[in-house]
Every structure is written in structure tokens, then in C-alpha cells.
Amino acid sequence: MRDRVAVLEQLGAAHRHLPLRPDPHERHQQVRAGGFDQRPACGAQVADRGFTALTVEGVAARSGVHKTTVYRRWGNVAGLIADALELAGGEPWPVPDTGTIEGDLRALARLVADGFADPREGPVSTAFVSAAMHDADAARALHAFFMARHDQSSAIVTRAVARGELSADVDPAEVVRAAVAPVYYRLFVSHEPVDAAVADRAAGGALAAARAGALNASV
């Protein structure tokens, strides 16, 4: 158990960032030493920082747990990631609460954009998404993680309904998906740059669609 915590702690700064919140710990030097501080020159180069940057050896070295112990317990990086995501899904997550649905959705989309742009944590978060694309256990873990995050983030929408900003017919999780999907699309599909303006427009699009009834539960 002590080994588990030590090892997963190495992924902790990242797993909290999917969908992402500010890292409460300052561990810049530690992660730089791990070789993750490779800021991309352009959107397309984000791929360099993905799955291949995260190795059992690296995680073992940083956690002080012998790599054979890591291999025995988790098998490979995908196994490690699946376990870390499982722990992370149960964590409470500070959902944006700015007082307006517009502010909350912008904050949510910006958390995603900022988290993946972070030179410390972006590469590890990217590794999680990448691992899920070619490992079924990691995919199931990432799915469960996002279901938990959609559920937590739905508070943004239910508060807006309570304030009279949106109709009670809206599907909260669908608004959350719509607010972040264009950011993820640029990051992991079209490999286009992401900035605050991209996040704001994603949030604005989701809000307009929600107001128009296009994201209602019955649609």
C-alpha cells in the first residue's frame, strides 16, 4: 500500500487535472527532473509529450519504488494509469462556481485548456488520454473517470437552472460535454492550438445551444 501511494503520487498531479484543477503542490523541479518539461513549439508537437514520455522506469525512479515492484504490481504504464484514474474518480473536485452559467462554463473549458498546456502536468494528462486509446483497462478507467467528472460538473448546470438561467429540460452532462469537446477535439484530433479564446468560444457555443433547447434531455 505504501508503494502504491508512492508510485501513484507520481501520477497525482496529472490525474487531478483530468478534467483538471490547479495543482495544489509546487513540484516543478521534481517533474522537470523527470523530463516532462517539454513545452510544445506548436499544437502538432503535443504528440511528442504523450504516452511515450511516461515510462515505468521514470515513475519508479521518482517514487523511490523499485521498478520490478512497479512491473509486478501494475504490469505496464497503462496499468499504472488505470489504477491512478480509479483513485482519482472518487476524489472531490472543485467545480467552478462563479455565479453565472457563462462564467462557470468558461472556467470549466479554460481548466481543460490550461491543464493540458501546463508544461508540468499536460504531458502526463496527455499520456492518460493516449493510453486509453490502445489499452482497454485504461479506456475503462478513463471512461469511469469522465463519468464521475461529468456528474460533478453537472452542478454548474443544475445551479443555472435553479437561478432561472436555463430551462429544467436541459441535460446537464450534455452541456458539460459540449463546453469541453471542442477543446479536446483540437488537442487530440485535429491537433490545433488551444488558448483561452478557444475555450471561451467552446463555452459560448455550449451555452447558446443549451439556451436554444438543443441540449435538452428529451432531444
Place this chain on the structure above:
Amino acid sequence: MRDRVAVLEQLGAAHRHLPLRPDPHERHQQVRAGGFDQRPACGAQVADRGFTALTVEGVAARSGVHKTTVYRRWGNVAGLIADALELAGGEPWPVPDTGTIEGDLRALARLVADGFADPREGPVSTAFVSAAMHDADAARALHAFFMARHDQSSAIVTRAVARGELSADVDPAEVVRAAVAPVYYRLFVSHEPVDAAVADRAAGGALAAARAGALNASV
């Protein structure tokens, strides 16, 4: 050159499907024989069908080109994929033209959903997206490919503007992104199931956002 065509032909059914159009060739048996016919039992298992399903050996065997030739020319699967995408980006693509913006955006989102669900071509398309996540050349190639597809698909929006369905202030590529992003988000990030209803709702959300001015070029 003959070898190049023979090898890339093996990826052809897939690269045409990103963002996707119906496969004009019936090569079910051939691709089944290649071991790609692994229909997922649930959304999360789509990861099983990804990058790892596509090997140099498999492509070489199916194309009749010796694997050492493939290795020498492309280095690895990511190199193959980058080359295939480069060819594909220049191909003309039959953009939906149903007569209404609503019909066109639905058709576009459904092409994406149907293409990745196809047991023949979905796995290879998935491999392309996956490869771009951990190979910079594949990422650049996928980026260029999507830029070309955004550009081609923008005709959907410019026709809608000409018909008076949307304001001329709208950003065509942004409408295209909004219509497909929720489908890709479920496929490759949250690993949720995708069906025609999901595609229709993504298209409907994009259209509502566009009509509200939330996807204008100046926003």
C-alpha cells in the same frame, strides 16, 4: 512507387474515412482476413481496436510488399500513417449536400460516427488518431488532413449563408468543428457509446450555436 501505392492502399479504406466518406470498394473479406473485424462490445473497448491492431507485418502481408521494404521506406506504422494521411488530404471529398444546413450537419456528424463504428474501417481510422497522439510526424499529418477536411466541409456553411440560413458573420470551420467535436470526444476522450442520436444532437448543438452568433468569426 508501385510498392508505395500497394502499401498505402491497405490504409486507403481508412484514411478516406477521416472525417469519413462511404467506402466505394467492397473489401470486407480482405479486411476481415487482416484481423480488423473486432466489433467492440462497448464504447470503452474501442481502445482494443486501435494503434496496436495495425502492424507493419500486417500491412506488408496484405499489400504483398516485403516487410523489410516497408520498414526501410516508412520506418514504422506511424510513418506509414503519416504518408497515407498526406496523400488523403489532397483527395476530393464528397461533402454532404442535402439542401439544408440541418441536414448537412447531421450527415457530417453521422459520417464520423458511422465511419468509426464500421468494423472494417473504424479500427484503422482509430489507429490514425492514436498514432498522432504519440508520434509527431503522424500528428502533423493528421493536423494537415483535418485542416483540408475543415476547408472542404466549410462548403456546408457557405451554402447555408448563400441560402440565408446563417449569417455571413459565421466562421465556417468553427461550425464544422462544433458539429463533430462531441462525437470525437465520446470516441476518444470519455469513451462513451456513439450512435445516430449522439451525432444528431452534436449537429443540432452546432447549428443552434451558429444561429445564436456564438460561432461567429469575430467572437
